Amino acid sequence: MKPENHALVIEKANPHNAEFFFDLSEQKALLITFQGDWILANKRPSIRALLKQMDSATAIEQITFDTRGLSRWDSALLICLTKIIEQASQKNIHLDGTGLPEGTLKLMDLASTVPEKKGARKKTGNRSFLFQVGSESVAFYNAFLEGLGFVGEAFAAFSKLLGGKARFRRSDLMRIIQDCGIEALPIVSLISLLVGLILAFVGAVQLMMFGAQIYVANLVGIAMVRVMGAVMAGIIMAGRTGAAFAAQLGTMQVNEEIDAFRTMGISPMEFLVLPRILGLALMMPLLCLYADLMGILGGFIVGVGMLDLSMVEYYNQTKAAITLSDLWIGLVQSAVFGILVALAGCLRGMQCGRSASAVGDATTSAVVSGIVSIIVATAVITIITNVLGI
Numbered sequence: 061m062k063p064e065n066h067a068l069v070i071e072k073a074n075p076h077n078a079e080f081f082f083d084l085s086e087q088k089a090l091l092i093t094f095q096g097d098w099i100l101a102n103k104r105p106s107i108r109a110l111l112k113q114m115d116s117a118t119a120i121e122q123i124t125f126d127t128r129g130l131s132r133w134d135s136a137l138l139i140c141l142t143k144i145i146e147q148a149s150q151k152n153i154h155l156d157g158t159g160l161p162e163g164t165l166k167l168m169d170l171a172s173t174v175p176e177k178k179g180a181r182k183k184t185g186n187r188s189f190l191f192q193v194g195s196e197s198v199a200f201y202n203a204f205l206e207g208l209g210f211v212g213e214a215f216a217a218f219s220k221l222l223g224g225k226a227r228f229r230r231s232d233l234m235r236i237i238q239d240c241g242i243e244a245l246p247i248v249s250l251i252s253l254l255v256g257l258i259l260a261f262v263g264a265v266q267l268m269m270f271g272a273q274i275y276v277a278n279l280v281g282i283a284m285v286r287v288m289g290a291v292m293a294g295i296i297m298a299g300r301t302g303a304a305f306a307a308q309l310g311t312m313q314v315n316e317e318i319d320a321f322r323t324m325g326i327s328p329m330e331f332l333v334l335p336r337i338l339g340l341a342l343m344m345p346l347l348c349l350y351a352d353l354m355g356i357l358g359g360f361i362v363g364v365g366m367l368d369l370s371m372v373e374y375y376n377q378t379k380a381a382i383t384l385s386d387l388w389i390g391l392v393q394s395a396v397f398g399i400l401v402a403l404a405g406c407l408r409g410m411q412c413g414r415s416a417s418a419v420g421d422a423t424t425s426a427v428v429s430g431i432v433s434i435i436v437a438t439a440v441i442t443i444i445t446n447v448l449g450i
Contacts (some may be wrong), residue, residue, distance in 0.1 A: 089122040090153075092144070095129035098137040107140055111147050123148055125159035138167060210407045214337060217329045221338075226330045236339030240301050244347060248296055252351040255292055256280055256358025264367055273367040277377035280359030286386040287393070289352035291438055293344065294397030298430030302405035305336050306426035309409025310419040318410070328410070337402040344398030345391045352390065385450050393441055397434050404429035 098104065123144070130137075141164065148155050157165045187195075220226040263279040309332060312318050321328045356378060363369040408426040412418050 089124055090120050091124050091126060093126040093129065094133075094137070095131075097131045098133040098140070100134055100136045102136070104136055104140075107143060111143065120151070120153055122154045122156060124156045127159055127161055130161065133161060133164075137161075138164065141168060206411070207407060210410070211403065213329045214333060214403060214406075217327070217334045218337075220330065221334060226334060227326060228331045228335050233335040233339055236335050237343060239304075240297065240340050240343040241346065244297065244300060244343075245350065247300065248293055248347055248351055249354050251292055251296055252284075252289065252354035253358040255288055256284060256355035256360075257362055258358075259283055259288070259355070260359040260362035260366075264362060268367070273363070274369060274373065274377055276359060276363050276367060277369075277374050278381035280363075281356055281378040281381045282386060284355035284359075285352045285382050285390050287390065287438065287442070289355055290344075290348045290390045290394040290397060291434060292355075293347045293351045293394060294401060294434045295431055297340065297344065297347070297398070298401045298404070298434060299427050301340060302401040302426050302430040303423045305402065305405030306409040306412070306422045307419060309333075309406060310412030310422040313409065313412045314414055314416070314419060333402075333406040333410070336406055337399060340402040341395055341398040344394040348390055348394035352387075389441070389445060389450065393438065396437055396441070400433040400437060401430040404433055 092110070096102075141160070145155060145168065147153075217226060259280050260276050263276045264273060267273055267275055267279075309318070312332070318328050318332070321331060360371075360374055360378075363374045364371055405426040408422040408429065412422040
């Protein structure tokens, strides 16, 4: 039977386009003819007209196929056949698959072997504003409790360290100290030097209006030693080392290495977290001192090169402006920042899921948590020092 006698052409273009025809014979058999390339990358016709006729027709008793004009096919053909088979099963129409390409029926049977479980799909609906606020509040409360428990475990591990009972390798601590210390000097040097330059430039613009360029040394010296040196070193380490801690522990979580430690009776808090907290807490004051020096050097370059101040004059003014209390405040802040960054990185790493994307999320969360904790701690310490009059 020729399709053009009674067939409806859904789409017809060049020979490589996907197209099909269907024809209802007098023997109540529907012949469906496929032609062209039925592949996902190709343009394909809609089968709505065919499904509509199958739904409205009452005389169809059998469906046959003609695929002699079919060139190439992939899952695009299977999708079309699936819709036809579903419609035929609803109408109790017999399906004759002898004209289909070899292997299609086996693939269709394989796809329909296990039916979709009802309720398996995730249901999404419009949630009210109060529901979202409540969900976020509960999630924040649970995260706060989990973080508080992690801090408690870290404190317990540190107590064991003071008692000489903590179990970790000293070589790991030395490696972490090297990674957090000398290997971080290049980026700390660059950022701190530029921060000192920026502070000097900003101060010089205003102070030159009053002929008080010499006080640029006071501005840069006090700002770097008291706050900015510790803050910039902390932010650098949050983006560099805190993220590395989260990625390392997160990868171990994915590979189930942390579960293996627990199985062997080794505490991951003592073996993995404690050396990282100690290493970063010990190195941060030294990095802060180095950042202070580089920031003052940046101000020195601006003062001598732009404001025509002598080197001795700038040095004496800086020495007179900085006090020992300013130095100790910066060092204490840097030690606190080191503990916070290490805790944030290790916490997010231990909370990591079991996939590669979860490791990326943990790394991002560690950086954000570390920077936020640094800013909050800076505000708290500033208020405390102001109240104490330091």
